[in-house]
Amino acid sequence: MRTVVVTDDIWSAPRDRIGQRRGIAGDLAVFKAAGAAAEAGYDLEGVERVARLANRRTRSFGVAFSGCTLPGADAPLFEVPGGRMAVGLGIHGEPGIDEVDIPTADELALLFVSKLLEEVPDGIAIDGARVVPLLNGLGSVKYEELFVVYRRIHRLLEERGVTVVEPEVGELCTSFDMAGCSLTLLWLDDELEELWRAPADTPAYRKGSAAAHLSIGSTDAAGVGDPADGTDDVPASTSDSRDAAATIAAALDAVSVAIDGAADELGRIDRIAGDGDHGIGMQRGARAARDAARTAVEAGAGARTTLEWAADAWSDRAGGTSGAIWGEFLRTLGADVGDDHAVTPEIVARAVASAKDAVMVFGKAKVGDKTMVDAIVPFADELVARVDDGLRLADAWRRAATAAEDAAQATATLAATLGRARSHGDRSIGTPDPGAVSFALVCATVYDVLDTDREQ
Ligand code: ADP
Numbered sequence: 001m002r003t004v005v006v007t008d009d010i011w012s013a014p015r016d017r018i019g020q021r022r023g024i025a026g027d028l029a030v031f032k033a034a035g036a037a038a039e040a041g042y043d044l045e046g047v048e049r050v051a052r053l054a055n056r057r058t059r060s061f062g063v064a065f066s067g068c069t070l071p072g073a074d075a076p077l078f079e080v081p082g083g084r085m086a087v088g089l090g091i092h093g094e095p096g097i098d099e100v101d102i103p104t105a106d107e108l109a110l111l112f113v114s115k116l117l118e119e120v121p122d123g124i125a126i127d128g129a130r131v132v133p134l135l136n137g138l139g140s141v142k143y144e145e146l147f148v149v150y151r152r153i154h155r156l157l158e159e160r161g162v163t164v165v166e167p168e169v170g171e172l173c174t175s176f177d178m179a180g181c182s183l184t185l186l187w188l189d190d191e192l193e194e195l196w197r198a199p200a201d202t203p204a205y206r207k208g209s210a211a212a213h214l215s216i217g218s219t220d221a222a223g224v225g226d227p228a229d230g231t232d233d234v235p236a237s238t239s240d241s242r243d244a245a246a247t248i249a250a251a252l253d254a255v256s257v258a259i260d261g262a263a264d265e266l267g268r269i270d271r272i273a274g275d276g277d278h279g280i281g282m283q284r285g286a287r288a289a290r291d292a293a294r295t296a297v298e299a300g301a302g303a304r305t306t307l308e309w310a311a312d313a314w315s316d317r318a319g320g321t322s323g324a325i326w327g328e329f330l331r332t333l334g335a336d337v338g339d340d341h342a343v344t345p346e347i348v349a350r351a352v353a354s355a356k357d358a359v360m361v362f363g364k365a366k367v368g369d370k371t372m373v374d375a376i377v378p379f380a381d382e383l384v385a386r387v388d389d390g391l392r393l394a395d396a397w398r399r400a401a402t403a404a405e406d407a408a409q410a411t412a413t414l415a416a417t418l419g420r421a422r423s424h425g426d427r428s429i430g431t432p433d434p435g436a437v438s439f440a441l442v443c444a445t446v447y448d449v450l451d452t453d454r455e456q
């Protein structure tokens with residue numbers, strides 16, 4: 001862990017005690033540089049370095065027209081007399097350090113710019129410098145008013161030979177209902193300019209257009225929404241598809257119980273060559289999928305929708321590689337079983353075969369790499385073959401589950417070549433692959449549900 005303290009507020013301590021200054025809206029400049037660096041793949045040292053660099057090149061100065069009122073309090077933390085303006089505000093409700101008469105918008109712009117240009121970081125010439133101005137509203141100053149002040153700030157900077165780069169005007173760092181604003185200048189070098197210009201997508205701050213990363217371990221944002229929020233529309237379904245959905249929900253319920261019982265052992269075998277989280281991840285995923293499937297069934301969803309909600313919940317909550325793969329598996333199963341027809345053994349077999357293919361495309365594992373694919377492939381092959389033979393679904397499934405279990409145990413002789421365990425591949429020899437073992441356990445558990453389900 002590293003700690004970088006933001007010290008942008010020029011009013012809070014003199015220049016010879018710059019390290020004692022407090023952080024105000026310059027936080028954004030420093031956090032943005034650090035975040036963009038991390039996103040660009042800098043290591044921890046590099047992220048810390050640019051955070052310190054951005055802090056050294058960031059200066060701010062704020063004013064307030066009224067203090068903020070904390071939730072539950074009946075008076076503001078401080079008051080500014082009518083017609084007066086507090087100078088040198090803090091963002092945690094600290095009063096201003098000085099007080100002056102309220103200026104016009106243009107006079108305020110001049111005050112901001114002239115003070116900050118007296119405080120240019122060492123080694124930077126104003127004329128020709130490239131600067132990001134951040135004009136920040138504290139909570140109850142209107143955007144229109146900020147834009148009026150900013151208009152003059154921009155001109156004043158350009159008059160001094162400064163090139164303005166991608167400015168921000170808005171509520172970036174607020175203090176409840178405080179009326180006030182601050183100007184921050186981030187003095188760029190080439191590296192900081194690139195980091196500032198990089199797109200960002202966070203709950204409180206967005207810049208440019210940031211594409212989501214699609215990689216293993218990430219969740220698929222393109223699927224249905226969060227099942228837990230109850231806002232999804234439930235697509236129409238037929239009653240035979242809703243019957244299948246009820247069986248799916250019962251199966252996920254049983255899977256969650258079985259995984260709870262096996263979690264410690266799954267964690268133990270993942271610890272040998274992996275990171276020991278497979279039991280926890282499977283537990284979180286299976287529980288979330290169970291809850292999502294229940295919600296779907298109660299909302300009248302068919303089999304496909306139930307599986308999609310379960311898939312999203314599993315990959316969202318499980319974390320880890322196996323969570324993403326289980327999400328892909330369940331989502332693909334759903335596509336074949338549909339919402340508008342009965343689920344026959346042939347449809348189940350075809351759905352499992354497509355889910356197997358999808359997982360192999362998604363994770364790029366082949367049989368023999370020592371992953372859950374080693375269990376999924378024999379499971380799917382056996383299920384398709386036995387359904388072809390005309391077996392009833394539960395009987396075909398039992399044979400397939402046995403094939404999965406045998407294959408999972410047989411992975412013990414292999415060395416892992418993919419996934420997290422690959423860096424300790426040889427150490428995994430003698431222990432079966434955790435993802436294959438849990439897959440086989442899920443198959444066996446679902447068999448029990450199918451076997452007792454009179455509908456099948
Ligand atoms: P993580 O590896 O992220 O900690 P888990 O511990 O939950 O995730 O899951 C590990 C399991 O994921 C492995 O035992 C293996 O079965 C499976 N796995 C890893 N990589 C792949 C892959 N590329 N394709 C299929 N399964 C994989």
Ligand code: MG
Nearest residue numbers: 274275277278
């Ligand atoms: Mg793991």
